[in-house]
Each structure stands twice: as structure tokens, then as C-alpha cells.
Amino acid sequence: MLTVNRSIRIGILAAALASPLAAPGASAATFKFASPVDAYTLDPHAVSNTLVFAILGNIYEPLVRRGGDLQLEPALATKWTLVDNSTWRFELRKGVKFQDGGDFTADDVVFSFERAKAGGIKSNLSTLESVKKVDDYTIDIKTRGVDPIVPMEITNWFIMSKAWSEKNGAVQPGSPDNKVETFANRNAMGTGPFKLAGRDPGVKIEFEKNPAWWDKPVGNIDKATFFVIPNPSARVSALVSGEVDMIDTLPPQDTQRIEQTKGLKVLAGPDLRVAFLLADVNRDELLYSDVKGKNPFKDKRVREAMQLAIDLDAIKTKVMRNYSKPLGLAIAPEVNGFDPELGKPVQPDVAKAKALLTEAGYPNGFSVTFDCTNDRFMNDEATCIAISGSLGRIGIKAEPRAQTTSKWAQQINPPGYNTSLTMVGYSPFTYDAHIFLTSLLHSRDAAGRGVFNIGGYSNPKVDELIAQIQSDTNPDSRRQKIREALKIAKDDVALIPIHQLNILWAAKDTVNVVQPADLAYPLRLFSVKQ
Amino acid sequence: MRSTSSRFLSSMLAAPAASVAGLIVLLLALAAFAAPPFLADPFNPMNASLLDAFTPPAFLPNGLPAFPLGTDDQGRDMLVAMAFGLRTSILIGVSSVAIGLLVGVSLGLLAGFAGGKIDALIMRIADVQLAYPALLLAMIIDGSVRSAFGALIDVRVSVAIVIVSIGFAFWVQYARTIRSSVLVERGQDYVAAARVTGRSGLAIALLHILPNVMAPVLVIATINLGIAIITEATLSFLGIGLPLTHASLGTLIRNGNNFLQSGEWWISVWPCALLVIFVVAVNVLGDHLRDVFNPKLRRRR
Numbered sequence A: 001m002l003t004v005n006r007s008i009r010i011g012i013l014a015a016a017l018a019s020p021l022a023a024p025g026a027s028a029a030t031f032k033f034a035s036p037v038d039a040y041t042l043d044p045h046a047v048s049n050t051l052v053f054a055i056l057g058n059i060y061e062p063l064v065r066r067g068g069d070l071q072l073e074p075a076l077a078t079k080w081t082l083v084d085n086s087t088w089r090f091e092l093r094k095g096v097k098f099q100d101g102g103d104f105t106a107d108d109v110v111f112s113f114e115r116a117k118a119g120g121i122k123s124n125l126s127t128l129e130s131v132k133k134v135d136d137y138t139i140d141i142k143t144r145g146v147d148p149i150v151p152m153e154i155t156n157w158f159i160m161s162k163a164w165s166e167k168n169g170a171v172q173p174g175s176p177d178n179k180v181e182t183f184a185n186r187n188a189m190g191t192g193p194f195k196l197a198g199r200d201p202g203v204k205i206e207f208e209k210n211p212a213w214w215d216k217p218v219g220n221i222d223k224a225t226f227f228v229i230p231n232p233s234a235r236v237s238a239l240v241s242g243e244v245d246m247i248d249t250l251p252p253q254d255t256q257r258i259e260q261t262k263g264l265k266v267l268a269g270p271d272l273r274v275a276f277l278l279a280d281v282n283r284d285e286l287l288y289s290d291v292k293g294k295n296p297f298k299d300k301r302v303r304e305a306m307q308l309a310i311d312l313d314a315i316k317t318k319v320m321r322n323y324s325k326p327l328g329l330a331i332a333p334e335v336n337g338f339d340p341e342l343g344k345p346v347q348p349d350v351a352k353a354k355a356l357l358t359e360a361g362y363p364n365g366f367s368v369t370f371d372c373t374n375d376r377f378m379n380d381e382a383t384c385i386a387i388s389g390s391l392g393r394i395g396i397k398a399e400p401r402a403q404t405t406s407k408w409a410q411q412i413n414p415p416g417y418n419t420s421l422t423m424v425g426y427s428p429f430t431y432d433a434h435i436f437l438t439s440l441l442h443s444r445d446a447a448g449r450g451v452f453n454i455g456g457y458s459n460p461k462v463d464e465l466i467a468q469i470q471s472d473t474n475p476d477s478r479r480q481k482i483r484e485a486l487k488i489a490k491d492d493v494a495l496i497p498i499h500q501l502n503i504l505w506a507a508k509d510t511v512n513v514v515q516p517a518d519l520a521y522p523l524r525l526f527s528v529k530q
Numbered sequence B: 001m002r003s004t005s006s007r008f009l010s011s012m013l014a015a016p017a018a019s020v021a022g023l024i025v026l027l028l029a030l031a032a033f034a035a036p037p038f039l040a041d042p043f044n045p046m047n048a049s050l051l052d053a054f055t056p057p058a059f060l061p062n063g064l065p066a067f068p069l070g071t072d073d074q075g076r077d078m079l080v081a082m083a084f085g086l087r088t089s090i091l092i093g094v095s096s097v098a099i100g101l102l103v104g105v106s107l108g109l110l111a112g113f114a115g116g117k118i119d120a121l122i123m124r125i126a127d128v129q130l131a132y133p134a135l136l137l138a139m140i141i142d143g144s145v146r147s148a149f150g151a152l153i154d155v156r157v158s159v160a161i162v163i164v165s166i167g168f169a170f171w172v173q174y175a176r177t178i179r180s181s182v183l184v185e186r187g188q189d190y191v192a193a194a195r196v197t198g199r200s201g202l203a204i205a206l207l208h209i210l211p212n213v214m215a216p217v218l219v220i221a222t223i224n225l226g227i228a229i230i231t232e233a234t235l236s237f238l239g240i241g242l243p244l245t246h247a248s249l250g251t252l253i254r255n256g257n258n259f260l261q262s263g264e265w266w267i268s269v270w271p272c273a274l275l276v277i278f279v280v281a282v283n284v285l286g287d288h289l290r291d292v293f294n295p296k297l298r299r300r301r
Helices: A002-018 A050-056 A106-117 A120-125 A162-167 A232-240 A252-260 A300-309 A312-319 A350-359 A380-392 A405-412 A433-441 A460-471 A475-491 B004-014 B016-038 B078-114 B116-130 B134-149 B155-169 B171-186 B189-196 B201-237 B249-257 B266-293 B295-300
Strands: A029-035 A064-066 A072-074 A077-084 A087-092 A128-135 A138-143 A194-200 A204-209 A221-228 A264-279 A324-326 A366-373 A396-403 A421-426 A496-508
Touching: A029 A232, A072 A077, A087 A106, A106 A120, A106 A128, A106 A138, A106 A162, A120 A433, A232 A252, A232 A496, A252 A264, A252 A496, A264 A300, A264 A380, A300 A350, A300 A380, A300 A396, A300 A496, A312 A324, A312 A380, A312 A496, A366 A380, A366 A405, A380 A396, A380 A421, A396 A405, A405 A421, A421 A433, A433 A460, A433 A475, A460 A475, B004 B016, B004 B266, B016 B078, B016 B266, B078 B116, B078 B155, B078 B171, B078 B201, B078 B249, B078 B266, B116 B171, B134 B155, B134 B201, B155 B171, B155 B201, B171 B201, B189 B201, B201 B249, B201 B266, B249 B266
Parallel strands: A029 A221, A366 A396, A366 A421
Antiparallel strands: A064 A072, A077 A087, A087 A138, A128 A138, A194 A204, A204 A221, A264 A421, A264 A496, A324 A496
């Protein structure tokens, strides 16, 4: 025993000495990381949620994936071509096995499309009409009209095994509010680089390397554990004490401490997510307000007054400690279609805001509840309280009601939209404004457009422009139309932009990670020095 | 025989620790209740001043005389915030002790006076509850009420839930004390005399027995006041009591805890210190009351 152990140790030591900068992948490793929230379902088609995608992206795979540099790469599809104006042909990778040993074929893709179209992620696929099997390893995707960005739109559409889903009664997807659960809600089985090795909802998710994966991992992770640690101080302590190798959502106030601690580093980068406020502009009477018989948010002047009352700079310096970027649009500068002119943050003007509110008939303001998360983004609850203070300056008493993301999402998500005013964050995972416009500013419809249009904003001109943007293949005129749609929504104060967030992670120096702006955790690209 | 109150007052003067504690409780309670009508509630969003956030205490560099103990992350004056927080904590403490007293005394009286199966039932429930730590019980009550109502509840309802949860977590002690006293008093001549005059059982229990068994319960209640305030602070610290937008000592400490590691120690240290000082003072006072009202100790003097 002893000699064996010693020889192994010597072996490792020798390897370490031989190549101090050993190429990743050279040795096996475990990686533990912690985030404030759990993926609240493992069903890849139940809900469009960045964290759910971030976790599941390690187990399931799309046809087209993003690499560490965010460029599109072939995954389960090897080649894609535009056959005609509304047909994309995808050639599928041969010889890919699901983690249960089953073969991956076109049937699984067709099945996953039907399943996804019945689930909460249908809005992400709203421009796709149908998926047809050509042969076992070829499919055709028909789009509604021309759609030049199909490959970008399907990077979070994960392929499930038809056989596995049928065997386990998971043919139907779970519901976005998590009220309908299926087998796939607590289990996951895809073609990806990692297998689900364990799941304890609200506590941890365990991953184990899939040795039969078709691709070679760039990193060296063999086993990974994702812990849920909601309390920020506890999360920081877990890293400092060495319990975990990396934490997500480092509180900005703790960056200095991490930087000063030997062996730890802060990893900051732009987050694709922008936080903004959505007010209920749809109901005739607000659910949670002292104004009865009418809805103050239907009056544009009220929304404009709110925008003018909020001091974005103070929120940036005091609440976010400069780890945020105030914006005048609800999409980040990294997103195609962002317009620097429209994106300039609105400067606060309390006097004008008060005047507008008086003009709208609320000289003494009104009160309303303000739904917020307290574990989703950096200092989200503090941001809400600060916004509430800003609105208080003009007499609008917005009482923050902070909840965990899972409770908050169950409340405000479709089909209930059970809120009067809420702060949300959205990241257009296609890196293009079209998905944002479709999901958030389009009128709600049966095809899933406007699904996250929590406030129920509806403007036929915007809807029309969104349809045109979808089929416009000329990048310049397309960008022009995006700008026009964004401008109309901005003039309508359809939503109130707050800021672009920063991704703030902290990790041990021995850990090498990539930090994509869409908040994914691509474990295949992570490595740990032994 | 001297009256109870004069006995209490003179004993206070004889015990300097108790006098100091009493003075501290009195002054702090006075500040907590007298300040709010004169000062703007820093937790009202109408009075927010985010630009003042993270001002250190006045005696530190960059401190401002306007904020002697500094400000928190939302620019609230710590001194004023603590006055409002203490007021909520005292209100919750006193109300929950009152609820505990009401429930405990009624059930204890009923058990002791009725006896038999009712007595057995009440006391077995009490035994079961004793097996649960009070904090855990308060968490269970708070959690189940909240999940029944959902998240869509008003802050005032939230406060009521906390009060009731803590109140129900502490009724057992009162019930047991009252019951054993009632068992003793039941056989006394004055009770027999009252029965002879034809008074109803309820009247005898409330008018004759209750006044004679209340003293020990009031002593327990004073000590429990401190425990109730700590329980509230713990619940709020754990995030299951009051929301961060409503000041209590617990929410102030919880909020400050986020900044403890980043150097802004004053946001949590002041409310922690206030909690410790207030609860210790209440406990010293409670101990003293116990000494005064404990007949055995009295006789020894």
C-alpha cells in the first residue's frame, strides 16, 4: 500500500516538475464551485433561464454551440447551409452516443423540437416553423419567412433522447412556473461532456466526466460539484476557507478583500444581462397599488417621471461600487443592434419628474409593491431598495418585496404575470437584439412572442418592425430597423433601463476558467492545476 | 407588610447593578419611542439619501458630524435607524410575550382548574412542545403561515406573523407555572369560601385564583422579553422575519453583515452592541425581579 501510494505521489511530483505549466487535460481534477441560486429545474425545455442553461449546457448539447471565444462551433451538427429562403439544412454528427448508450439520430432532434415548442423556451424558437427529418443524419429547419440567424438562435436548444424521454414519461416538458414536474425535471441525460452524478435541489448538483463524449475537453475536470450558497458572506467564506474553488456573484464590496488574499483572484467581465424595470401597463387596475379603478402605469408621463427620478449614477457608485454600467437601453453594448446614442443613460431630473407626475394627476404620488429578487444578480435587493428611494423622491412609494429567484419567478412568470412593478434582468443569448425585442417588447401572443413582456406592453409598430427585422438579410437595414424599434419603445418608456451588470467571480489562482458574458459555466473549458 | 411596588423600589436602590440596568432599559426604550415622532423614518423610501451611503462614524476620517455613528449602504443614519429598529424589536418582544402570556396563562389556568382529561391533554401538548427549541418552533410557525399566504403579504402582516410565532413558542413555561400554582391555590380556604358563596368556576378562576398566581409568571415574562427580542433578531437575521426594508435590530444586523468583511464595520457593530446591551439590561432586571418576588429568597433576607 505504502509503496504504491508513494510511487504515485512521486509520479505526480515528477510530472509536475517535468512540466510546471502542464497543458490542461494532462491530469485529472475535481472542481467545486458555488452560486447563490440553484437551477430550479433540470428540464432543458421548461424555461428560458440563463442559470438553467448554464448548468444543463454541460450535460445536454445543442446542434450549434459557442466556444470560449463566443464564436459558433459545430456541436451535434457538423455543417449547416441555407437551402432556400426559409430552409436551413443541418448535417448531424455521426457516431454520437447518449450517456445511456443510445445512438443520437435525427429522430431525437425532431422529438426535441416538438418538445421544446411545447415548453417555456418556445419563445426562443418562435421563428422556427418545423423540423423535418431528411435521413437519419440530416434535418431541415423551416423558418417563418427568412431567418438569417438560425444557428445563433439554437445554441440553447438542447437535444434530448427520444427513447429516454419516452421510457421515463418525460415526453411533455415541465411548465415554466415549475408546477408541472416530469422525470426530466430532476434527471438529465444528454450527449454532453458531463453526466449528472447527483442532484440535491437547493443544495448541490454533481457532474462526472462523460468518457464517451465525442469531443475532447479542453480542460481537465473529471468531477465537478455545483453548490448553492445563497448568503454572500458564506459564499466568500467558502472560497477563502478552500471549501470551493470558485464562486459566482462575488459581492462587489468584497473584491478588495479577495484581491488582498494570497492565492485568490477576482474575475470580472461584462455580463450580457441588463437589469431594468417592467411596470404593468396592461391591466385596467393594478394588482398591488392604492390607486383603484385605473392603472397609473398606463400613463406614459408616469413611466417617464419614474425614469427621470432614478439616479443611476448614485446606484452605480454606491450600490454597485462601479461594477455596473448605467444604460439607456435594456440591451448591452456587446449585443448586435445596440445603439450608442439611444444607449446613453437618462439623466435624473427630479423637478421635471414631479411636474410630469402632477400633470398625470398624481401630485402626491401613489404606492405600489415592487417585486425583486434577492439572490439573482449582484446586489439586486440593495438596487431595488435604492430605486425605491429614488422613486420616493417624487412621491411614488414603491415597497420592495424581495424574494428568492425561484419564488419570484413563479409569481411573475407566465401565465400569471402576477406583479405591478418588477425588476428583471435579461440576456439575449443570441447576442442579437432580435430575441430581446421578440421576447420582451412584442405583444404577447400564442406563438410565444412577448413571453417575458411581463408588463404587457403592446405597440403594433414595434410588432411590425420585429417581423421585418426577422427576415431582413441586409445587416445595415436590419440594424436600422432594430434601432427604430428600440427608439419607439424608448420613447414610449416601455421599460426603464437601470444598468448592465458585471460578472464577478472569485477563484483560486490554481483555477483556469473562461467567463462567457452569457453566464454559462462551460466546465469542458475549465481546468485546475493539481 | 410593605406594598409590592415600594418593596421593589427600595430593593432596586439596594442593588446598584439592577438600578443601572433599569436605567439603561428606561433610557433606551424612551429613545426608541420618543425619537420616531420627531425624526424622519430612514426606512421610508421617501426619506432616502443614497448619496450619503457608507459615511463612516463622525470620529473616523471622512466622518460627518451629521451622522455621529455613520450611515449604512442606503445612506440611512445609523443612530436614527437603530432608534427605529429598537422600537420595532421592543414592540415585537412585548407583544409576543403578551401573546405567550395570554395563551399560557389561559391554558395553565384551565388545566389546573379543570383537571382530568383537559389537564392531561394540555400538559401533554406542552411536553411535546418543550421538546422543540423555541427558535425552531418560531421558524416552523413562521414558515407555514408564510407558505400558506404566499409571498404577497404586507409588511404589517409579516410583523404580526413574527409576533405570533414567537408568542406561541413561549407559552409553555407560563402554562406550567400557572398550573402548578393553581393546583396549590385550589385547596386554599379562600377558594372554598368563594365556592360556598355560589360563584361560578370561571369567576373563581379569574377573580380569586389568578391574582394570587400571577407574580411568578410576570417574573418569567420579564426574562422572556429578552429572549423574545433575541429570537426576533435571529429570525430576521436568517431572513425569515422582517424584510430588509423594515427596521428591527435583526434586520439591521443582517444588512450590516454584508459589509462586515469589507471594512464598513459600523453598519453591523452598532446594532449588535445595542442588542447585547438592551438584552443584558432586561435580563439583569428580570433576575432582580425574580429575587424580589421569590418568597424563599425574601424570607432569607
